[in-house]
Amino acid sequence: MKPALAALSLLLPLASSAGGKGAVPPPPVAAKKPVVDTYHGVKVEDPYQWLEKGDDPEVRKWVEGQMAHTRAVLDKLPSRGAIRARLTALLSHESPAHSVDSWRGGVLFALKFQPPRPQPLLVVLTSEDPSSARVLLDPAELDPSGRTTLDFYVPSLDGKKVAVSLSKDGTESGDVTVYDVATGKPLSGEVVPRVNGGTAGGGLTWNADGTGFFYTRYPRGEERPPEDRDFYQQVYFHKLGTPTEKDTYELGRDAPRIANYQLQTSEDGAYVLALLGNGDGGEYALHLRGPQGTWTRVSRFEDKLVAASFGRDGALYVLSRKDAPRGKVLRIPLATPSLDKATVVIPEGQASIESFRPTATRLYVKEQLGGPNQLRMVGLDGKELGVVPTAPVSSVGSVVPLSGDDVLLSSTSYTEPFTVYRYAAKDGKLAKTSLGRTSPLDTRNVQVERVLCSSKDGTQVPLNLLHARGTKLDGNNPTLLTGYGGFNIAVSPGFSVLDLAFIEQGGVVAIANLRGGSEFGEAWHANGSLTKKQNVFDDFHACAKLLVEKKWTKPERLAIEGGSNGGLLMGAALTQHPELYRTVLAHVGIYDMLRVELTPNGQFNTTEYGSVKDPEQFQTLYGYSPLHHVKDGVKYPSVLFTSGENDPRVDPFHSRKMVARLQAATGSRRPVLLRTNNLGHGIGTPLAEEIEESVDVFAFLFNELGMKYRPVSGKVAVPASK
Structure with a gap:
């Protein structure tokens, strides 16, 4: 869900390579089947609604034809061999990374990213020396295909056990297994199904003595009808050594349908915290379980407590945005867990x-x-x-x-x-x-600049510019602009070998900090969500205009890229300002804003985007929905859409419908390609498959921007421009 090239949903194509010779088969034409939906008296035509049925044979045939066309186009692009060699070297750089998450029982628990291993390993370390690492779990040993991924892990308070959620094929539907840390072996019979999911996520936290854990539970069996089984998440307790069917209910029967929980235990094990989220829009309510086993509601959604953590001093510390959009930290005594007893530790600042x-x-x-x-x-x-x-x-x-x-x-x-x-x-x-x-690259000649762009309403939007030192402002630099702008997620600096590989070929990378994120607090988020979502697209447009006006680039050499909510951004950008971009990379995106909430995760998104059931929110959604603003005869940029058939977060029908509409409407001869796969949203994608998609993306990007790839090797890569 990140917006830069480093975080593309890098996935495996369904169709095999068509090779580099022979004629390119045309994409299949999607039939128009008239359907009209009415929203608050407004009739909306939807001729491609039939493409929503992913398992329909007619849809599968259309997708296969699209993939045959896409593979034939991509496989003919120049410099694929040289691009593959370079990206394989960069993405397979064998320097490991240890992402430490917790310290329990005197040992560190971490995920070890070790190319060319397809998935990260769960390790324990007795010190900060990597040589002390011992592998607890290698998902590739469980599944040699590399398609089983570790969703999350939680060590017990004494560090002697660790609960691990594992899912397959990008589904994010994770079962929890308990492992003994000393032996690295799973405890017999300790598997709890569907703790993690692609809608409400999932998690767990241990009790004091490690004899059991509290966990997020989705409906099972016939407890609810099929359409409700990705909703109504609750908190249950599992005692080790007992059947999971005997797990006991703890919390959540009165929670919203789109509830999701974050769980945490105090260091002494006496208290358990449950932070209840209302969908994805940033509303939370706090519940606390005390030593007597009873739950107390500490806050409601309207109290605007958005995070909490146990102190070591008998207190609960909470992040509040009540009358403080940039946040303040409060202290609540655990002995009297009430907001009435809260004191301010850190007031709101700049x-x-x-x-x-x-x-x-x-x-x-x-x-x-x-x-x-x-x-x-x-x-x-x-x-x-x-x-x-x-x-x-x-x-x-x-x-x-x-x-x-x-x-x-x-x-x-x-x-x-x-x-x-x-x-x-x-x-x-x-x-x-x-x-x-x-680093596999020498970055000493990479220059980072931060500038401000003036959006349509005058808001100053930060834009990060990455380029080789000495780059000339002659309007001719191939440039890649990315952004996200949503869900209170800030786009913060990150190291991307793919961005750097683009820069070493003479490119400029521009990364926008748009409204909808958390860059400047809740007001920044709120001004890019619900009925104010158009601000995000205006911010992005302002950044693109600045790149052209300041002669960093020109429309013929400007590409844009985004994924998930950033994919929605790509759809809005190409339909609102098609003349400004040469090519668009749109990954696992949302494009039909009127029907997104008909999908399970789309219902969680309503607290961020809004709902068509609300007249004002419908008008906003219809006003920018990319699918509904494609116009016949417009000369659209070239577009490469990627999607995942098992995606639990964004249904691939969005990409199918958008591709069908654009292919029928565009007045240019530029390609509109669909690259789909049999994985998910991009989480847990095996390394080899990341490389495959990176090669396709780079070959497409270079060809569309008129860049001639210069083969490079070694640690060099970003010389100063001349």
């Missing part, structure tokens, strides 16, 4: 509080600075303790409390790869560990 982690005597607070972020330290008494000295224009990832006030933290930037540091609170020193990655 930066937006994104998250925080308590340690023995302080809070480590991650703050948003408009895209980049920083890690500020505040005592539990509210005293300012300074900022952890991370690099400018970088992002902080996980923060893992150790003993005392020491922490491990990860950081990355546009030019520095994933790095893990240890911060020693006593002396204030930040020390680099060996748990991060090295």
Whole structure:
């Protein structure tokens, strides 16, 4: 769901390669079958509604024909061999990365990314030395195809057991298995089905002595009709050694249909926290289970508590946006868990509080600075303790409390790869560990600039520009503009070998911080959601215009790219301003905003996008829905759509309908291609398949922008421009 090339949903094509010779078969023409839907008195034609039935033989035949056409086009593109060699070397760079998530029982738990392994490994480390890592679970050993992925893992409080959710083929439908940490073996019979899902997600948290865990449970069997089985998530408790059918209900019977839960246990195991989300729009209610086993509702949706974490001092710390859109941190005594007893520890400031982690005597607070972020330290008494000295224009990832006030933290930037540091609170020193990655490229000549673009309503929108030092502003640079703008997700600096591979070929990468994200707090998010969603598209358009006006590029050399909600952005951009772009890379996107909520995950999205059931929200959705704004005869840019047949988050019918409509309407001779696969939204895609799609995307992108690929090798890659 990330917007940059590094985070494409890189997936396996359904059709085999057609080879580089022979005629290109034309794409099959989608029949128009008249259907008219009426919304609040407005009649809307939908001639491609039949393409929504993914298992219909006629639809499958159409998709297969599209894939045959796509493969024939892509396989004929020049420089595929050289592109494949370079991207394989970069994406298979064997420097491992250890993404540490928790410290339990004196050991660190981490995911180890180790190319060319198809999936990350679950490991435990006895120190910050990578040589101390011991593999607990390798998904590829369970499934040699590489298509089984680890959704999440949670160690018990003593670190002796770990519960792991595993799913297959991109479905995100994960069953939980419990492993013994000492032996790495699964406990016999300890499998709990469907804890994780693609709609409400999933998670669990252990009890005090590791004899069981609280977990998110979807309806089973005939408890609810089939159409409800991806909804009504509740919290149950599983006691080890007992059948899961005997698991006991804990919480959630009165929760909304689109409920989702985040669970957490206090370090002493006495308290359990359940943060109830109302769909995907950012509304939360907090529940607390005390030592007596009873649940107390601490907050309602309207109280605007959006995150919480247990302190080591007998208190619960919560992030509130009530009368504080940039956030404030409150302290609630666990003995009297009520908002009436809350005191302010950190008042609202200039930066937006994104998250925080308590340690023995302080809070480590991650703050948003408009895209980049920083890690500020505040005592539990509210005293300012300074900022952890991370690099400018970088992002902080996980923060893992150790003993005392020491922490491990990860950081990355546009030019520095994933790095893990240890911060020693006593002396204030930040020390680099060996748990991060090295770079396969030399980035010393990559320059990063941040500029502001003036949107339609005057809002100043940050734009990050990545290019080789000395790049000329002559209007002729091939440029790739990306964005996301939604779900309160900030686009923060990240290291992308694919972006850098584009830059080493003379390209410019532009990354926009659009409204709808969390870059400047809840007001920034709210002004890009629901009936104000058009602001996101206006922000993106302003960024594209600036690139042309300042002569970074010109429309003939400007490509745009986005995935998921960023795919919706691509659909809106190409229908609202088709003259501004040469080519569009649209991945697992949403394009029919009038029927998105008919899908399971689409119903969770209504708290972010709105619903056609509401007259005002319908008018907004209809006003920008990409599918409904394709016009006959317009000379549209070339487009490469990607989708996943098992995608639980965005139904692939969106891409099918959009491709059919664009192919019928476009007045240009530029290709409109559909590249689909039998995986999901992109989460857990095997490495080999990431490489396959990267090669297709790069070959298409280079061909459409008129770039001649220059073969390179080694660690060089970004010379200064001349």
